[in-house]
Amino acid sequence: MALLEVKELKKYFGDTEVLKSVSFSMERGEVLAIIGSSGSGKTTLLRCLNFLETANSGSIRVGEHLLFDGDDPAFKSSSRIRRNRLFFGLVFQSFNLFPQYTVLGNLTLAARLSAKDQTKITGEHESIDEINNRAYALLERVGLSHKCDAYPCELSGGQQQRVAIARALMLTPDILCFDEPTSALDPELTKEVLRVIRGLKSGDNTMIVVTHEMEFARNVADKIIFMANGIIEEIGTPEAIFEHPQSPILQSFLNNALN
Amino acid sequence: MSDFINVTLHLLEGFGTTLGLFFLTLLFSIPFGLLLSLCSKARFSPFRYLIRGFIYIIRGTPLLLQLMVVVYLPGIVFQSPLTKWEMFHGNTALSYFCGALFAFVINYACYFSEIFRGGIENIPKGQFEAGEVLGMTKTQIFFRVILLQVIRNILAPMSNEIITLVKDTALARTVSVVEILFCASEILKVDFIIWPLFYTGVFYLVFNALLTFLFGCIEKKLSRYWK
Numbered sequence: 001m002a003l004l005e006v007k008e009l010k011k012y013f014g015d016t017e018v019l020k021s022v023s024f025s026m027e028r029g030e031v032l033a034i035i036g037s038s039g040s041g042k043t044t045l046l047r048c049l050n051f052l053e054t055a056n057s058g059s060i061r062v063g064e065h066l067l068f069d070g071d072d073p074a075f076k077s078s079s080r081i082r083r084n085r086l087f088f089g090l091v092f093q094s095f096n097l098f099p100q101y102t103v104l105g106n107l108t109l110a111a112r113l114s115a116k117d118q119t120k121i122t123g124e125h126e127s128i129d130e131i132n133n134r135a136y137a138l139l140e141r142v143g144l145s146h147k148c149d150a151y152p153c154e155l156s157g158g159q160q161q162r163v164a165i166a167r168a169l170m171l172t173p174d175i176l177c178f179d180e181p182t183s184a185l186d187p188e189l190t191k192e193v194l195r196v197i198r199g200l201k202s203g204d205n206t207m208i209v210v211t212h213e214m215e216f217a218r219n220v221a222d223k224i225i226f227m228a229n230g231i232i233e234e235i236g237t238p239e240a241i242f243e244h245p246q247s248p249i250l251q252s253f254l255n256n257a258l259n
Numbered sequence: 260m261s262d263f264i265n266v267t268l269h270l271l272e273g274f275g276t277t278l279g280l281f282f283l284t285l286l287f288s289i290p291f292g293l294l295l296s297l298c299s300k301a302r303f304s305p306f307r308y309l310i311r312g313f314i315y316i317i318r319g320t321p322l323l324l325q326l327m328v329v330v331y332l333p334g335i336v337f338q339s340p341l342t343k344w345e346m347f348h349g350n351t352a353l354s355y356f357c358g359a360l361f362a363f364v365i366n367y368a369c370y371f372s373e374i375f376r377g378g379i380e381n382i383p384k385g386q387f388e389a390g391e392v393l394g395m396t397k398t399q400i401f402f403r404v405i406l407l408q409v410i411r412n413i414l415a416p417m418s419n420e421i422i423t424l425v426k427d428t429a430l431a432r433t434v435s436v437v438e439i440l441f442c443a444s445e446i447l448k449v450d451f452i453i454w455p456l457f458y459t460g461v462f463y464l465v466f467n468a469l470l471t472f473l474f475g476c477i478e479k480k481l482s483r484y485w486k
């Protein structure tokens with residue numbers, strides 16, 4: 001059974017239909033890259049998956065859990081949305097670290113707050129030590145153990161993005177989404193962030209990466225979606241997409257992107 | 260010399276009232292201003308316009324006028340001056356003080372609410388969204404993530420307003436609050452000496468210097484997080 005199943009997702013902003021019935025699915029451990037020109041709806045799709053936008057219709061299912069059904073208003077209640085969010089993680093283009101917390105604080109803030117809530121409900125919860133240890137382990141994975149007491153403003157862009165990745169992983173999402181994680185970085189820093197993302201693949205994480213880095217999409221993704229004007233124009237293995245593009249839009253997009 | 264000490268002691272007493280008015284105004288107007296700023300962003304539009312209209316009126320009229328309205332209007336409308344109100348037990352000084360305090364709180368809350376609104380609107384949307392995707396509640400995001408950033412944004416305009424407040428307390432004299440200027444003019448009336456009136460300036464200056472120093476410290480503390 002597919003881990004993620006998105007069916008006929010539609011999203012309007014006012015009268016503009018930004019997502020026009022998007023459907024796809026992915027398996028556990030897969031890496032899905034989404035490519036497409038500016039304004040094609042890639043960010044909007046990720047934001048709908050993370051419930052930062054509410055889709056107008058369609059459904060989202062992760063494993064057994066139906067997380068969203070556009071026909072049922074019950075899926076739009078804010079407490080339900082908050083719970084459903086934890087199936088997904090999101091890494092932003094602009095990092096969005098919390099400036100007033102250290103690296104460790106950024107990683108542990110949400111976990112500490114939810115542990116506190118959990119105590120009230122069940123009396124049982126993850127201890128601060130356990131949370132910190134998990135954070136240290138993740139920082140080691142993104143190669144930043146030595147920065148755990150630094151503030152975001154003291155880090156390079158690449159380091160900030162690696163912290164943001166570790167922060168998203170703290171909540172053990174089933175699916176980790178990246179929205180152009182390296183667009184705000186220069187080439188040197190891009191490499192270190194992409195290396196980290198590639199490293200996560202071997203760790204059996206399921207990921208969706210919106211990217212303009214064609215080389216990365218080709219080498220790391222198991223499957224690629226090409227979006228144009230709010231629809232999935234083409235979907236396939238990197239080989240199929242890059243070597244045998246079918247639609248003329250994809251062909252001209254690749255021509256532009258690869259030259 | 261004994262004159263100088265006596266005058267100083269007398270003025271200090273008045274300055275106590277000045278400080279009381281100052282601190283109590285801050286104590287109430289900051290939370291009230293925060294409430295107003297949140298209400299002025301409410302989804303329900305009639306309510307939002309009501310709040311914004313109120314803020315507009317308060318900011319567009321002189322504080323001096325508002326003071327007079329609060330202190331004298333009850334006497335005209337209800338035929339019962341503030342001093343007769345049961346809560347004050349006929350205590351004239353207390354009733355005038357509370358009337359003035361009320362006017363100051365409303366006035367400054369409106370100014371603060373506009374500063375807060377600007378401070379909140381200047382926070383990058385990504386900060387809210389980062390909190391949301393981490394499963395935090397709106398309240399948690401506000402208090403744990405946003406608030407300190409708002410404080411940083413509003414520090415400069417707030418310190419201006421607060422220093423203005425120190426000086427504005429002198430207006431309370433017009434509604435018989437015995438603050439430092441009132442005391443100085445009493446001395447002038449009774450003892451015919453004028454220098455204490457000018458001497459009051461020293462009190463304001465020293466206190467404002469302290470505040471400026473304090474704001475400097477806070478700014479230094481916060482600058483650690485933002486380069």
Ligand SMILES: Nc1ncnc2c1ncn2[C@@H]1O[C@H](COP(=O)(O)OP(=O)(O)OP(=O)(O)O)[C@@H](O)[C@H]1O
Pocket residue numbers: 013018036037038039040041042043044045
């Ligand atoms: N909040 C919004 N309100 C109105 N229109 C929006 C909003 N967000 C996005 N859009 C529109 O939706 C379309 C898709 O935007 P989206 O950001 O998803 O594109 P994208 O594929 O991520 O582009 P890019 O590669 O530039 O990031 C665009 O035409 C954009 O103008």
Ligand SMILES: [Mg+2]
Pocket residue numbers: 042043044179180
């Ligand atoms: Mg985008």
